[in-house]
Amino acid sequence: xxxxxxxxxxxxxxxxxxxxxxxxxxxxxxxxxxxxxxxxxxxxxxxxxxxxxxxxxxxxxxxxxxxxxxxxxxxxxxxxxxxxxxxxxxxxxxxxxxxxxxxxxxxxxxxxxxxxxxxxxxxxxxxxxxxxxxxxxxxxxxxxxxxxxxxxxxxxxxxxxxxxxxxxxxxxxxxxxxxxxxxxxxxxxxxxxxxxxxxxxxxxxxxxxxxxxxxxxxxxxxxxxxxxxxxxxxxxxxxxxxxxxxxxxxxxxxxxxxxxxxxxxxxxxxxxxxxxxxxxxxxxxxxxxxxxxxxxxxxxxxxxxxxxxxxxxxxxxxxxxxxxxxxxxxxxxxxxxxxxxxxxxxxxxxxxxxxxxxxxxxxxxxxx
Amino acid sequence: xxxxxxxxxxxxxxxxxxxxxxxxxxxxxxxxxxxxxxxxxxxxxxxxxxxxxxxxxxxxxxxxxxxxxxxxxxxxxxxxxxxxxxxxxxxxx
Numbered sequence: 443x444x445x446x447x448x449x450x451x452x453x454x455x456x457x458x459x460x461x462x463x464x465x466x467x468x469x470x471x472x473x474x475x476x477x478x479x480x481x482x483x484x485x486x487x488x489x490x491x492x493x494x495x496x497x498x499x500x501x502x503x504x505x506x507x508x509x510x511x512x513x514x515x516x517x518x519x520x521x522x523x524x525x526x527x528x529x530x531x532x533x534x535x536x537x538x539x540x541x542x543x544x545x546x547x548x549x550x551x552x553x554x555x556x557x558x559x560x561x562x563x564x565x566x567x568x569x570x571x572x573x574x575x576x577x578x579x580x581x582x583x584x585x586x587x588x589x590x591x592x593x594x595x596x597x598x599x600x601x602x603x604x605x606x607x608x609x610x611x612x613x614x615x616x617x618x619x620x621x622x623x624x625x626x627x628x629x630x631x632x633x634x635x636x637x638x639x640x641x642x643x644x645x646x647x648x649x650x651x652x653x654x655x656x657x658x659x660x661x662x663x664x665x666x667x668x669x670x671x672x673x674x675x676x677x678x679x680x681x682x683x684x685x686x687x688x689x690x691x692x693x694x695x696x697x698x699x700x701x702x703x704x705x706x707x708x709x710x711x712x713x714x715x716x717x718x719x720x721x722x723x724x725x726x727x728x729x730x731x732x733x734x735x736x737x738x739x740x741x742x743x744x745x746x747x748x749x750x751x752x753x754x755x756x757x758x759x760x761x762x763x764x765x766x767x768x769x770x771x772x773x774x775x776x777x778x779x780x781x782x783x784x785x786x787x788x789x790x791x792x793x794x795x796x797x798x799x800x801x802x803x804x805x806x807x808x809x810x
Numbered sequence: 811x812x813x814x815x816x817x818x819x820x821x822x823x824x825x826x827x828x829x830x831x832x833x834x835x836x837x838x839x840x841x842x843x844x845x846x847x848x849x850x851x852x853x854x855x856x857x858x859x860x861x862x863x864x865x866x867x868x869x870x871x872x873x874x875x876x877x878x879x880x881x882x883x884x885x886x887x888x889x890x891x892x893x894x895x896x897x898x899x900x901x902x903x
Binding site: 457514515680686692695698699700703704707710711779785 | 842857859862865870878882
């Protein structure tokens with residue numbers, strides 16, 4: 443949602459068969475990641491659309507619009523598995539929506555002070571610094587959780603935070619209660635990051651796990667409510683200016699509504715630490731992707747000199763690495779589901795049937 | 811005896827799911843065809859801004875309901891179902 447929205451040209455590209463397939467596949471992979479880790483699918487869609495020749499503003503607006511219906515379906519599905527704290531999600535969603543507005547103002551200020559290259563450098567530095575620190579921390583923690591026989595534990599920081607009795611307090615779904623004053627900075631940070639790099643969940647989910655003391659599954663499920671609310675607010679903002687390309691929204695949704703539901707089902711096949719592991723890997727690969735284009739922006743600002751050929755190579759490599767992040771995440775989720783199903787095939791048929799959650803297909807309310 | 815009854819109930823459920831998948835699939839394809847066969851007109855109206863932002867939101871929600879239902883029934887028919895252990899882990903945490 444960077445920059446002003448009334449002073450940019452609207453240009454809507456023609457969509458050929460290649461673009462249509464590209465958007466559907468990208469949508470599926472993005473949805474798969476979002477359904478599993480609660481966010482993270484959107485970061486590749488904006489550059490993906492821009493690689494088709496879509497202007498940046500239209501790409502950002504269209505990405506925002508596809509986000510809220512996808513997150514709604516994902517949250518609905520995850521809630522059926524008991525993985526959503528609705529009250530906390532709505533509260534954080536409201537605060538994060540305000541955080542998005544703060545983020546837009548910060549972006550505008552940077553844009554006015556240092557121009558587009560400065561803004562791009564700020565976004566890339568935010569990507570690299572935040573994602574490398576949180577990504578590495580989560581990777582180490584997921585490895586610890588994997589080795590631990592007792593499974594996921596509440597962090598010491600979260601226990602301290604939960605012991606602070608500063609009203610108003612809110613009860614968490616997985617036990618304990620937390621002060622709203624502790625939730626506010628996490629939710630604001632989520633919105634701020636969403637306005638900067640399109641994926642607030644890279645702060646929101648770790649914040650809920652390590653500061654609020656929620657389980658990975660509950661945090662990633664609740665993040666979908668936050669994404670829905672931020673996406674809806676963003677769509678209203680961009681829609682009022684007429685910047686949403688509904689054709690691309692529908693094409694991305696064609697894939698992502700499948701992906702988000704498969705990703706949500708995937709969470710029931712894995713242990714909690716897998717959510718952390720997938721999130722950490724996606725964050726770190728995206729971090730590498732954004733680090734690759736840093737020399738380009740430094741060149742634009744006149745700080746270093748890079749040849750045009752090298753800049754083009756770095757830009758293309760960065761996009762390929764970003765797609766790789768999606769592919770790695772998707773492969774881990776689908777691979778784990780497949781392995782678990784194979785294990786299921788080895789147990790006696792009756793036991794296997796009993797262990798599959800019975801879906802009440804006759805009740806349409808249970809389906810989406 | 812019980813096994814036969816379960817198998818029959820399963821077949822009925824699958825048949826019902828298949829009907830619903832086809833039903834939502836047809837509506838979903840119709841929406842996509844309507845949009846893409848008239849994409850110039852659709853783009854012109856949906857990018858007018860102002861009150862048309864509401865049309866965008868309603869369209870996105872309608873597609874998420876219709877296409878989301880189609881996706882859900884199709885995924886279910888393909889045999890991808892939630893695994894019970896996941897829920898137990900969540901409860902234990």
